[in-house]
Amino acid sequence: MPVLPPLSASSSSASPPPRAGVVAALRAAGCVFAEEEAELILAGARTPREIAALVERRVAGLPLEQVLGWAGFHGLRIAVEPGVFVPRRRTEFLVDQAVARFPEASVVVDLCCGSGAVGAALAAALGPAELHAADIDPAAVRCARRNIVPRGGTVHEGDLFDALPGSLRGRVDILAANVPYVPTAEVGLLPPEARDHEPLVALDGGPDGLDVLRRVTTVAPTWLAPGGCLLVETSEHQTPQALAAFTRAGLTARLAVSEDLGAHVVTGTRH
Incomplete structure (x- = not known):
């Protein structure tokens, strides 16, 4: 399964993992809308470490909305928590x-x-x-x-x-x-x-x-x-x-x- 490169403790200021790597990891995990999900994850994370953590949770099977912390519903952004x-x-x-x-x-x-x-x-x-x-x-x-x-x-x-x-x-x-x-x-x-x-x-x-x-x-x-x-x-x-x-x-x-x-x-x- 494609995964993102490991992040070192000092990598928070490094360049974000390339979009292609995020898409590949999501697609390999069976995410049908991998490209769209990658855009949301990349937009919602502030550091490479956060990107890697979000992708890891999504690849593990958590609903995208629980990964992001929100769901789009009737034109609103609704807060969504794990469980x-x-x-x-x-x-x-x-x-x-x-x-x-x-x-x-x-x-x-x-x-x-x-x-x-x-x-x-x-x-x-x-x-x-x-x-x-x-x-x-x-x-x-x-x-x-x-x-x-x-x-x-x-x-x-x-x-x-x-x-x-x-x-x-x-x-x-x-x-x-x-x-x-x-x-x-x-x-x-x-x-x-x-x-x-x-x-x-x-x-x-x-x-x-x-x-x-x-x-x-x-x-x-x-x-x-x-x-x-x-x-x-x-x-x-x-x-x-x-x-x-x-x-x-x-x-x-x-x-x-x-x-x-x-x-x-x-x-x-x-x-």
Whole structure:
């Protein structure tokens, strides 16, 4: 496998390793977009030693976003830390659907928030709003605070709605819940970047992938304001069961699909 030349203790002031060497090392490690990743790594490092360290972490299989410390999401740079779920570009479609459904939202909740990418993007798109985010994973909560607090929001730690202040009950206009929806038996089939470096609690959705979705839809109507909406991302083959769960909860359900992003978002409105 091509590797970068070893760096001595005095090499911090030396010329950076050539771009070609970085690209070769990334390509040999199986990085499909080696050229683009090399540009990001070279732009983000200040010294040859830092370049070598970042390349070493990426070659070892860490997600690029965890290597860089940030992910691009809905036009924002979202802080991402090791061991935290990396926001997917397809989830930008969920943000778009939320803004389209309730552009005047004044109370927003990002449930199962991970890095807080969805909440941060909603805050940026909607303007002034009361913003809350919650996750059960302490590492995710710490990371989300870096993205949510500067936008005037609050991040809570706990299991789904148990984490939220009771004062939100019946007041939420947009409830975005990017719940885990990978069936347990399929977690092992995920790319190593996700399987080995993201928390299982953010991936495993139970036997059919819909356990957490059902828990959320069952309780969500009591937290939504009249006209408020719950939005959940799911897979194509899960959409019939997801729509049924929304309907059983008394929500008016609809499905939106982005072929370009491969995204499927179920929205349920409280009337």
